[in-house]
Amino acid sequence: MTANEAASAPFTGKKLLMAGMVLALANFMIVLDTTIANVSVQHIAGSLGISPSQGVWVITSYAVAEAISVPLTGWLAGRFGAVRTFTVGMFGFGLFSVLCGLSTSLTMLVACRIGQGLCGGPLMPLTQTLLLRIFRKDQQVQAMALWAMTTLVAPIIGPILGGSISDNLSWHWIFLINLPVALLCGFGAMHLLRPIETPGQPLKVDRTGLFLMVLWIAALQILLDLGREHDWFNDTSMVLLGFTALIGFAVFIAWELGERQPIVDIRVFRHRGFTVAVTALSFSFAAFFSTMVIIPQWLQASLGYTATYAGYATAFTGVAAIVMAPVVAKLSTRVDPRLLVCFGILWLGMTALLRSQWNSQADFWTLAMPQLIMGFGMPFFFVPLTTLALAAVEPEETASAAGVMNFLRTMAGAIGTSISATIWNDNAVVARSEMTGRLNTREAQDALAAQGWTVDQTRVAVSQLVDQQSLALATNHVFQIAALVFAGAAMIVWLAPRPQREVDTIAVH
Template structure:
């Protein structure tokens, strides 16, 4: 491909959010492969950084001399900032240009990763993580948009598959990578590993997507919308991050955040509905397929977050696994997910997106029902087998559903639609994460009370168990402590089964809801129409 073609592509794909001179020329060959690799790497490190710190909190807290509860601000500061930045992506890309915004976000994300790695003070680290989260916001939706604009129309499902692989696999391998780095090096390296990857992605994208000219739109700044968005989304994400540890609405802080979020988001919806140049384009929801697909994929990711949160918690708190080995137990999910992402990308254009998505949800429902019957005597092999199979369902619902979501979106609104759908997907996953831990604890308390009622001196099973303890030299206070631990362990095992069962039922409902949509056949091939 000539340099003039590359410039034309960059101008059409990146500056102004829509083609400026007719059809968008597609990139092919080695240039396309290199660009795809660079975009995928940028997406991978952004998503990875949202999960890699989960297992590093104790090491960071110990290294910087703060408590573990304070250490979680390293996670929440990033997630709050990213949640604010993602929905702004569509508006920013119309003013700055998609290419300029993306490459700027990548290099700034890389530089803030360096600052996080060298931060020697906890408060400085939190500030750097906040800046890193703000820079990360545009990276995922714009990587998706640029891939779709760059690939030939008949290969856009492959583009979505490649993008989906990075988005889906990074959270799975994040805890494993984080645990390995913490065990073998030190916590700053979870940030410093971003440097070579980020610089490579920046260099390739700058070379192959060189912008020309100026953005074609200079819309007035929706200052009121931006302020309401920042306050509403920031308050909501902070409430979700801090709610469980603070006791939810028993805390005046959480109650205040909830009120602020409700008032700001409610005002935002009213304001944006009448704004000529809104920061969040609510007109996208007038399309039935976009609305239902966003709802389904958001609820689907909420169910997936139950697996991503409760499963490793159960392994560590109930089954006695270390953080690293719990990560290894979740990693098999990515094996078949990787294989089927490629297969779905190659062949999904031949199928109705609703059929594929329904199949994915049914696989999820079956595996989660299987998980709901786990016991305390499960071996490692028995535990990882359902997750291996679950990897089939993940790309089958995520890739065609993402394609269906954008299949009827006009080209000039593609970046706005991508950022809005990614924002709601991420926010739903945050809801799922926050709610699942609280619900898990509540169900465990319920089962503890139920099981404890049967542990009495008159119970033959209790008497036999106590006699066995006496035979091992356990009596008195140690006997009561052991009984409490056994009942609590069983209660959390039953609560884990409840969570998986509810997620299984949710997936069945989503499989049925998929047929309320009307995606274009070969949905991804029509993107950017």
Template sequence: MSTQALPQSARRGAEHRWLIAVAVVLAALMQVIDSSIVNVALPDMMGNLGASLDEIAWVSTGYILASVVVIPLTGFLGQLLGRKQYFVGSIITFTIASLMCGAAHSLGALVFWRIVQGIGGGALMTVSQAVLFESFPPEEAGVAMALFGLGVMVGPTIGPTLGGWLTDTYGWPWIFYINIPVGILAAWMIYTYVHDPEDQRRPAVIDYAGIALLAVSVGSLQYVLEHGEREDWFASRLMVALATIGGLGGVALIWRELTTDHPAIDFRVLRHRQMWVGTLLGVVMGVGLYAMAFALPVFLQGNLHMTAEQTGIVMLPGAAATAVSMAVVGRLSGRFDPRLLITMGALTFACAAWQLSLITAESGAHDFFWPLVLRGVGLGMMFVPLTTITLAELSLTELPQGTGLYNFFRQLGGSFGIAGISTLVVRFTAQTRATLVEHLDVTDPSTLSRVDMLTHGMMAKGADPGRAHQQALALLDRQVTGQASVIAYSKIYVISAVIMLSLIPLLLLVRRTSGSASAHAVLE
């Protein structure tokens, strides 16, 4: 039996663990919400700052690039600066940058402060997870991860709704100002109740080469994933160059970090079987989860013409189901094999995705209620046990590096999922539209009847016969394109289901865990 139990003496501040849980969840929730809340305000920013669509996109891209580069460095930076000091500093950086983003009067200033905000935000989720895992005893680790998961999973759901309401009611700067009181409260609670581990050691050497390789490789790859579809992927020389830099830089980064005595990113933690298997599972889950999370709001707003606020309301029952599911699974994780819970969660998620694949252009909000509730239940059943088994074999000193790598690869999987799904939606829509158009023959009686009906409808609105006929043809074309888009999204949901189901055979690689020790002990 190989046991990596966290000694009680190392759990400084454990008596305040529930206050610590509230503080770190606030920090994580603030970061996750900010990743999605901005998107609904971009049109208002464009008008206010006089920016084009490509220019305003850097408000989101700058934040994502900065945060993705920082995430795998959080373990190293926590050692260098002291984890508590780094955590509080990151929250303060994020909060001040939020204030400056809201006060920005130019696109350049807004993008700059969004990058600063991303630098601060990159640490919030990863360090929160490490602090939470250390503060709770092994038998309560599932509950701790459930609390953390609430912020991770619920945040993207309420983000668009909150962002739409704030933008419509008070203006876009308030999507940033709302972070200020939350950030102040979280920073104060972390400063008051969280303590550094007793065995924390500052690194003897700073790995400047590793940090530079990380920034270049991950930044290039993330840019390709964010903008590849817009640039027609490898038809663009820029995308080819950045993909090459990202690939070669990634290989150089791994070689550098495995051969130096003081790496900024300790890939050696992946030697633990639970860690590398859990990370692989996290990548797969990230692809499937982010793919659906990206596709659903776009479908609701683009095809069913819902507002951002209406979209958030439709998705709210799923968020509530996730919260309830995580709370229940957090209590049950010590009694059941995590592999069983993940399997049940994957099957439930796949069932929800299959139900969503049956949607039509006539679907209403009520048609999404049960599929999204099922999806929420499935996510709750997967997230808590997956996080627990991934970190099971890590010692206290390895935990910060492990959480950083786990979150980094899950985020990277999500980026691959979004990039792949956005490309497939366009291609599936074009292919389906071409197929549908083949069946629209100008000599077909049903087609002629449809065009005639639409023409008379346009004439009833005051158009002359010639113009009414052209408008009818244009409307028919939009209807065909809309139906093609619905079919394309239906295929996307099926793909998401298949991706989640692929988690189940991968669970054979996970070691059997036992009882309440599943958080920190693995049976050989």
């Protein structure tokens, strides 16, 4: 049997079951880590002596590193072999997970989260690729159903698991639990997947493009994360970061357009349908992911929720998404995908408006129900949007276009989170200042003094009330902005032409 034949030979029986479970478990762990830290930011911030806004760097650093490494997946698999790349990435992910769990400072934790993201970025597309190789052609739909199920279930379990671990053990364990899974999947891949290894080839990598991509992305993300603390462009270092990001991005685009084997295939943007679809995807996902980070921060900082119950409140989104996913998959073959996408994004915008009415007296189900309702619209957004984007490019460009979509979606989530965290904190400060001036008056002090309150007790009560209400107003403001972003993204979709061909989603990996 030749190397090519071996690489395409499907597995059977017990070996197929074990290999499939290894790959599904690996994908589950990688997706889990995108949400498991969302509800643990308050614990991390308190433990390391940092502000919650700095704690959000734990989420954005992972997302940015993952976005940078995803476009390298094809080159790494071609250069070193798909199985070898998967195995090394898995062991690397486990190592950096342990280092995250052992971190004693924000700098160390962020650096190790970057390492996690760099190792984990290629793993999700590789699990999809390897699943397609071990299953027979007539079983590949079931293989992708297994892959999709782990992708949908992990974000549900992530907040619940992260909250439970942070409350009952320590936030360190949300990273340390990855080690046994990484070892199991890594050694499992070494022993089970060796027959489908692809031969490595001396491929050229676009080093200049990679350097430029890392440069402008890093400069932009550091600017977004540190800008508020350094008074934005009134600080020379922030000006330099902004200049670096802008010039680096412009040079990156120019270089990639002229490169024969670019790190990111910019040329797919010549297709109007693809450009429109990924623009809608980027704005929508930025609004969606950032609010999913803000909610648990507000619940814990203002309403007294534990990380566990904050996780329960946010996890309802995925439950409805799983229920609706098969329905949307059937509709996608019968209904104009632009209509489905527009409906899905507007649905997300409607739930954002519902949440913009929250207040500090809201009970658990008032908070959880909009999350559940939002989940029904998510498949209408994600599934048809992929069809709309990939149907617009040439068939031979499908893999490159899918890579660009994943890159932009992940980057949008990180950028949106940083911007939303800044808006949230700034609005809380403004609201607090305004309310303090209105409540800290002689009339208020006299009214409370008449009820037996001392001056010190009055000041503490006013301060606590103002803190709570200012965060509620800031949270409402974030959701109002998110609703506007969703509305704009829903309208953008109609600029795309209706797809003229079907997309073989099995071939996208």
